[in-house]
Amino acid sequence: MWVTGEVIERKDWNDKLFSLKIKADVEPYIAGQFIKLSQIRDDKRIARAYSIVNPPGNDFVEVLAVAVEEGQLSPDLQSLNPGDKIEVTAKATGFMTLDEIPHGELQGQHLWLLATGTAVGPFIAMLLTDEPWQRFNKVVLVYGVRLAADLAYLDTIKQLSLKYPEQFIFVPIVTREDFAGALTCRIPEAITSGLLEQKVGIALSEEDSQVMICGNPGMISDAQNALLELGLTKNLRRTPGQITVEKYW
Ligand SMILES: Cc1cc2nc3c(=O)[nH]c(=O)nc-3n(C[C@H](O)[C@H](O)[C@H](O)COP(=O)(O)OP(=O)(O)OC[C@H]3O[C@@H](n4cnc5c(N)ncnc54)[C@H](O)[C@@H]3O)c2cc1C
Ligand SMILES: NC(=O)c1ccc[n+]([C@@H]2O[C@H](COP(=O)([O-])OP(=O)(O)OC[C@H]3O[C@@H](n4cnc5c(N)ncnc54)[C@H](OP(=O)(O)O)[C@@H]3O)[C@@H](O)[C@H]2O)c1
Incomplete structure (x- = not known):
């Protein structure tokens, strides 16, 4: 299930590497798990996994991402600014915990x-x-x-x-x-x-x-x-x- 998140902060570590804090109604998760971020383009959903960087207990998720050259989603994520919306899976998953x-x-x-x-x-x-x-x-x-x-x-x-x-x-x-x-x-x-x-x-x-x-x-x-x-x-x-x-x- 997808929920709409709002970017509340962006940090650029260099010209390709960035972190986004996204306020979203994500269910409780375990440190080490990931959510998916997604955009709809031409009626087609593009979704990719991103590990959560902040420990459980906040009303936002923070992700660290690199803009992959000619990647489908990550360069668009890099262009997001505070106030912009992005779809997020409501439930985090993953077994590297x-x-x-x-x-x-x-x-x-x-x-x-x-x-x-x-x-x-x-x-x-x-x-x-x-x-x-x-x-x-x-x-x-x-x-x-x-x-x-x-x-x-x-x-x-x-x-x-x-x-x-x-x-x-x-x-x-x-x-x-x-x-x-x-x-x-x-x-x-x-x-x-x-x-x-x-x-x-x-x-x-x-x-x-x-x-x-x-x-x-x-x-x-x-x-x-x-x-x-x-x-x-x-x-x-x-x-x-x-x-x-x-x-x-
Ligand atoms: C469980 C899981 C957790 C993930 N967590 C993160 C995360 O926290 N941060 C993140 O940036 N990505 C993460 N990824 C990768 C992410 O899901 C996307 O694959 C990535 O953002 C590229 O998507 P794209 O649509 O821009 O590129 P695509 O068009 O899908 O191109 C994919 C290609 O990009 C390269 N690539 C993908 N991810 C990375 C990366 N992280 N670093 C360097 N090269 C990469 C590889 O060559 C790969 O074949 C995770 C993937 C999985 C499976
Ligand atoms: N200027 C740019 O355009 C630029 C800059 C940075 C990143 N990027 C984008 O980011 C992506 C790469 O991101 P990244 O540098 O974070 O990840 P990465 O390519 O996975 O490199 C991160 C580290 O992993 C090492 N590594 C790579 N392959 C390995 C292997 N088979 N075994 C052991 N170690 C390995 C690398 O060593 P080595 O250095 O020896 O490979 C490097 O130290 C690229 O696809 C590109 O799209 C672009």
Whole structure:
């Protein structure tokens, strides 16, 4: 079911990357889930999924999006301004949530969140809830982008570092230029080479790690394979494991 939302705020991170706050009657959701945004063009509905960046409990949803060259919907989303209307699904969905991560003995001590590009969004939503901090000793956010200017929500991430100095480890990865403090290789390579574990100071292991991976499908396949090599397994409802993924395309 579609409801009409109203854009109440827009933030441009760079000339392609932007966030929209949309006031809409969206049912209660779980951090990590996504809604769809939609426009009708020539009597045809164009609908695309967008992860919610803000934690549950507000009367708006915030999304982080990139305007894909020659994309059908995203360039139009980029042209929206406060006051403009956009259709939103009333119900959010998606299984890349902390509910889906095994509890108890199977959980392990460390939560690893691996994102490329806009896929940092659902992880920001999770990190702004209490759950990861109550369930895990260490929480690692790995955020890979092409250029430093593509790193969104750095203020929020900094606030999290200040709030959870012992628990939170942030690893930016910038692949197409040097950026102080960031790794320069892609996420799968950082896993395979051991560079990521070295940088974070903890090991990726079947016993101690839960890994959520989101974003570019090529990155997800390669990162998953790298983790399988380390002995981790896919997390499925019937057979709990350590790797939970959501592909954006
Ligand atoms: C579960 C889920 C959640 C998603 N959440 C987000 C989100 O929070 N923010 C967001 O920007 N997109 C998100 N997407 C992707 C989004 O649904 C659209 O595919 C995207 O906005 C492009 O739509 P389009 O109509 O402009 O392009 P299309 O004409 O549909 O072109 C699609 C192509 O665009 C590229 N592409 C799509 N999404 C991205 C992306 N995020 N980053 C880089 N390249 C991309 C790929 O090459 C893809 O083949 C999500 C997708 C899924 C399945
Ligand atoms: N100036 C522009 O026109 C411009 C600028 C930015 C974005 N865009 C639009 O945005 C889209 C791309 O968005 P994006 O940069 O956010 O996402 P992206 O292409 O998925 O890149 C994000 C990060 O993921 C890495 N990556 C890509 N493929 C990978 C793989 N197979 N395995 C591991 N890592 C991988 C990239 O590394 P690499 O750097 O090594 O690829 C980069 O660090 C484009 O389709 C384009 O439409 C346009």
